[in-house]
Amino acid sequence: MKKRIIYILICCLLGLPTWGQQSNKTVQKAAQKRAFTVVIDAGHGGHDPGAMGKLTQEKKLNLEVSQRLEQQIKLHYPDVKVVMTRKNDVFLTLQQRADIVNKNNADLFICIHTNAAENRNVTGTETFVLGVDKLQSNLDVAMRENAVMLLEDDYQTTYEGFDPNSVDSYIMFELMQDQYIDQSLNFATLVQQQFTDIGRSNRGVRQAGFWVLHKSACPSVLIEMGFISNSNEEKYLASDKGKEDITNSIFQAFSQYKSAYDRKHGIVIAAKSEGKPSAAKADKPVKAKADKPVAAEADKPSAAKSDKPVAAKADKPVAAVEQAELRPVYKVQIFSTLKPVPAGDATFRGLKNCQYSKDGKYYKYTYGEDTDYQTILDIQQELKTKFKDCFIVAFLGDKQIPVKEALQMK
Numbered sequence: 001m002k003k004r005i006i007y008i009l010i011c012c013l014l015g016l017p018t019w020g021q022q023s024n025k026t027v028q029k030a031a032q033k034r035a036f037t038v039v040i041d042a043g044h045g046g047h048d049p050g051a052m053g054k055l056t057q058e059k060k061l062n063l064e065v066s067q068r069l070e071q072q073i074k075l076h077y078p079d080v081k082v083v084m085t086r087k088n089d090v091f092l093t094l095q096q097r098a099d100i101v102n103k104n105n106a107d108l109f110i111c112i113h114t115n116a117a118e119n120r121n122v123t124g125t126e127t128f129v130l131g132v133d134k135l136q137s138n139l140d141v142a143m144r145e146n147a148v149m150l151l152e153d154d155y156q157t158t159y160e161g162f163d164p165n166s167v168d169s170y171i172m173f174e175l176m177q178d179q180y181i182d183q184s185l186n187f188a189t190l191v192q193q194q195f196t197d198i199g200r201s202n203r204g205v206r207q208a209g210f211w212v213l214h215k216s217a218c219p220s221v222l223i224e225m226g227f228i229s230n231s232n233e234e235k236y237l238a239s240d241k242g243k244e245d246i247t248n249s250i251f252q253a254f255s256q257y258k259s260a261y262d263r264k265h266g267i268v269i270a271a272k273s274e275g276k277p278s279a280a281k282a283d284k285p286v287k288a289k290a291d292k293p294v295a296a297e298a299d300k301p302s303a304a305k306s307d308k309p310v311a312a313k314a315d316k317p318v319a320a321v322e323q324a325e326l327r328p329v330y331k332v333q334i335f336s337t338l339k340p341v342p343a344g345d346a347t348f349r350g351l352k353n354c355q356y357s358k359d360g361k362y363y364k365y366t367y368g369e370d371t372d373y374q375t376i377l378d379i380q381q382e383l384k385t386k387f388k389d390c391f392i393v394a395f396l397g398d399k400q401i402p403v404k405e406a407l408q409m410k
């Protein structure tokens with residue numbers, strides 16, 4: 001331990017500017033690479049209107065809410081890059097949407113859609129993540145949203161033989177592993193929770209095979225804001241208040257997700273970024289009249305069996321989030337000393353949010369925080385240029401546990 005302190009002291013005495021700058025650049029580059037980008041996708045557009053209502057069309061509602069969400073995020077998170085797949089009434093293929101996500105190295109992909117069902121009593125919100133579910137109603141939604149492929153001349157080539165109308169095509173989603181599933185479920189759960197908080201009927205977090213989610217390499221969700229096929233809900237969705245409520249709900253979920261992301265990545269957040277003004281708005285009692293029939297109708301036995309709210313499904317991701325809280329967290333221990341190092345010390349240059357804990361006589365300094373071991377491994381690799389002996393440590397709650405044990409818990 002003394003060796004390390006002497007090493008740091010020698011470095012400080014010698015100045016070692018080149019060494020310091022280089023490692024700084026590396027760490028900054030790593031931070032830049034992790035700069036948060038969200039892609040908002042207003043479903044449908046142009047000659048694809050999506051689901052049709054009596055008052056309006058899905059493509060219009062999707063775009064209006066997407067634009068409001070874009071404004072909210074830009075206002076409260078000036079550092080976040082917000083990319084829109086479309087800003088006006090144009091047609092985009094599913095593949096083009098996914099390409100935008102991947103070209104921008106997005107950290108989060110939010111698709112905004114409006115639901116429709118043959119049974120006009122059905123109402124409520126649901127948020128999908130990629131996956132397989134035996135529920136016919138989930139497959140129906142995926143089929144309807146994927147069907148836009150059929151508007152393309154050569155869709156079979158573009159979509160690798162995938163037929164949006166064939167149940168067999170959806171088997172592929174059973175075989176694949178989605179490495180972003182945990183984050184996608186977390187965000188989806190936050191969205192549904194926000195909808196519940198404003199009194200919307202919660203049809204839960206669901207899984208289905210959406211091509212646009214499948215082809216996007218980041219945590220991705222598809223939000224169905226409500227049913228355009230129900231006249232009360234259509235009125236609500238088309239109203240200014242409805243659009244504002246929905247936007248606020250998604251924004252609050254974004255805010256919570258982003259805070260968790262920042263904590264994990266050791267990013268210091270400006271107070272403004274907490275999104276307080278909108279929180280106040282979203283917390284207002286918004287028991288709109290449109291919400292009452294929503295709850296009532298969702299419980300009606302007349303609702304088709306396939307459209308029943310899936311309580312079990314809705315509970316699963318919530319449990320997943322709770323489990324996530326108990327999951328081991330990894331950090332990189334960069335060094336430990338007998339005397340605390342002042343926060344502004346050159347040692348921490350380029351590292352935005354180092355933490356320390358006192359263990360016996362020693363102050364242990366760590367950087368980064370993530371439940372994903374691979375992410376911390378990457379951070380450790382970057383840090384090695386500056387702290388060549390840094391190593392990974394694991395915590396369960398406040399308790400440090402052996403990394404090996406943490407890895408076995410997964």
Ligand SMILES: [Zn+2]
Nearest residue numbers: 043050113114
């Ligand atoms: Zn749609």
